[in-house]
């Protein structure tokens with residue numbers, strides 16, 4: 001953590017919008033006009049296209065950016081395998097997929113000198129990274145900056161949800177600051193380095209192997225509501241002109257590979273395109289809900305969705321439970337008892353969650369796998385069944401869910417972790433029969 005990183009984060013400027021054709025130049029004149037690949041790019045830069053979708057995908061799904069950089073990315077020595085640390089990838093085969101409800105406390109504090117990359121710890125996931133299908137859930141805990149090394153993930157995009165401490169994300173396309181309450185997204189293949197804005201940092205990551213996240217359609221909601229496109233912030237171009245060895249660590253088909261460049265690969269002076277990192281403040285989410293009766297399904301809280309080939313069936317949805325009013329008449333207001341074909345991993349950024357009186361803590365997480373029975377704990381059920389139904393503001397917490405089409409298999413380290421809560425089932429004990437024929 002440095003004062004310099006904090007000052008830099010305070011002063012950041014952003015471009016706004018989701019899925020735009022953005023463009024930005026750190027030096028005037030660096031961006032070619034009227035073509036992508038002139039015979040000689042301006043200012044002696046190299047032109048390089050970074051494709052996040054097949055060239056031929058429909059315009060609505062097409063993602064690519066043109067980067068104008070000091071050296072082409074191609075100028076590097078061979079990559080060699082390095083230790084994967086606590087990072088795991090799909091297919092997840094270390095343990096059997098478990099139908100039990102599972103809940104974890106936060107990760108133990110990392111050893112001094114742990115940076116964002118070495119502090120990654122995989123909880124589980126589904127699909128197959130090499131097939132570009134499915135997702136992984138990682139946690140991170142760090143207390144040091146990444147120095148002279150950058151990370152890029154060929155396997156998927158990284159949706160980062162800070163829970164403790166802010167992050168300064170120095171990406172090829174520029175800088176983003178992400179603090180608790182924000183979510184940040186690093187697209188597939190974009191290199192970045194993480195510096196800390198506080199003494200330590202902790203949070204959650206959804207690694208999405210599938211189609212890039214997009215805003216959900218709004219249907220009858222209309223032209224506005226949920227997450228607004230204009231609240232997504234992309235970086236402006238910023239480059240490092242550093243002739244110092246820099247290690248590039250690439251996650252490729254589940255393994256980490258390393259090559260050392262003789263310069264910083266964060267050397268993009270100008271860029272334009274749609275394959276861009278961004279940050280979003282979840283407190284800006286426009287929460288919609290029932291103003292008559294009943295508890296709506298949490299799909300109305302979807303910030304971003306990664307579609308599958310089946311309409312309406314997400315590879316993974318990112319859902320946020322933001323502060324909101326509950327006014328439903330004759331309604332059991334917390335989440336209902338349910339069994340869901342989709343699998344639900346939930347995390348808590350701050351405060352409490354309205355279905356769980358205790359035990360679900362910031363930095364912890366719960367996994368309710370395909371068809372597993374869950375819902376309000378005993379205490380919440382009793383309280384909400386007897387509560388006076390006056391308008392009630394839920395404003396003491398921020399929770400989120402990664403909801404995915406396939407069961408989530410835990411890694412061996414997650415299934416056997418000391419911080420796995422034994423006895424989670426007990427929260428549903430004591431629910432009495434009230435039946436009267």
Ligand SMILES: O=C(O)Cc1cc(O)ccc1O
Pocket residue numbers: 295296297298334335336338340344355368374375401
């Ligand atoms: O299980 C959970 O807490 C997530 C959830 C919330 C909700 O409001 C309705 C259904 C659901 O799965």
Ligand SMILES: [Fe+2]
Pocket residue numbers: 338340344368374375
């Ligand atoms: Fe649920």
